Amino acid sequence: MVKIKSNGKELETGDELLELVGPRTEVKTISLERRTLACVWYLSNQETFRSIVDRFGLSKGSLHYFLRKFCNIITSNEILQQLIRWPSSDSEFQNISENFTQRAGFPNVIGALDGTYIPILGPTAFRESYICRKGFPALHLQAVCDTDLKFLDVFCAYPGSVHDSRVFKNSPLYTELQNNPVPRQYHLLGDSAYGNSETVLVPFRDNGHLNADEKRYNNAHSSTRVDIERSFGLLKGKFRRLRYVEMKRVEDIPSLVVTCCGLHNFIIQRERYTDEDIDMDAADGDGPPGTCSVARDTGAVDKSGHEKRLQVMHSLQ
Structure with missing residues (x-):
């Protein structure tokens, strides 16, 4: 099971998140797991951008790119309507x-x-x-x-x-x-x-x-x-x-x-x-x-x- 941390706590739903974003992510030399972990870590912490790229072995340009793509996937109509629905x-x-x-x-x-x-x-x-x-x-x-x-x-x-x-x-x-x-x-x-x-x-x-x-x-x-x-x-x-x-x-x-x-709802639907x-x-x-x-x-x-x-x-x- 992939462990994704939010505010220092491991999310048991890491694999499910990868399954959600994976089919909509193009193949890259950097693994889907590492890219997703870096994006969630960025959103969950106030750590500096430079510190995060060092932590995950990415370039600043790569993290900017992956973060933008990750947000675009989560906020797409197909995904967001699954997560936030009136x-x-x-x-x-x-x-x-x-x-x-x-x-x-x-x-x-x-x-x-x-x-x-x-x-x-x-x-x-x-x-x-x-x-x-x-x-x-x-x-x-x-x-x-x-x-x-x-x-x-x-x-x-x-x-x-x-x-x-x-x-x-x-x-x-x-x-x-x-x-x-x-x-x-x-x-x-x-x-x-x-x-x-x-x-x-x-x-x-x-x-x-x-x-x-x-x-x-x-x-x-x-x-x-x-x-x-x-x-x-x-x-x-x-x-x-x-x-x-x-x-x-x-x-x-x-x-x-x-x-x-959207991730807030994703977690609530699966974890206490x-x-x-x-x-x-x-x-x-x-x-x-x-x-x-x-x-x-x-x-x-x-x-x-x-x-x-x-x-x-x-x-x-």
Whole structure:
């Protein structure tokens, strides 16, 4: 069995990963095993590029080439759709919902939605557009997860200065939800960075005057939505390269980030994880877990979303 290490821990799924990427990799003098090990090691550690090429006996050019090819394979439609898949049947929605309900009684949740920053070196041109609200250059990763901390959808394309709500409304997921709405009783949970709607329920804004029902709703909401923060913590705990991606070609970084998300699911589907694997300090990339920016006030209120939130609030009594 081939042993592949992620964050210093051996993955029992090494052979399966080689079987996944092998048929899509051209024959080279350097073995498939060594190439794959080098790529996974790069993604799993913050070790310098020079140190990694020395460790695996590669040239810098070779590792750059193999890493790009590896990411292209994992993010290809054929592979990525096997690893990260949006639920499509009512039975899938119901199963996910039941698992979420067990957490704090919050009904009909089919995913926890959030964004996190991926710190990067940043480009020279248009650098200010990459500076996130925490003051460093970053890319925005949006994701939805289930209770197993498995990603149901990921999207990495926008620089760090773009607000979460705008990223969501310009994401393929938003388009999918508009064109193929989920059954009306189901919804995602998002934090206050998103606008409240029938599709995404957010907390009541705490202005210091919340009543007991609203506080109960917010507590159940937070206790349920925390899984997306734990997913980011597990992702960055296993793939430590995402804590700071020192790549000069910014256009190559989204593929690397999504590759890590795909491997995250690949591992979860095959191996157990423990709380020790979850690094909550690195979960958000933008502050302590649970902090967020407030959605920009457009002056418009989604009435159906407001009514749905009240219905859920009353059901929690």
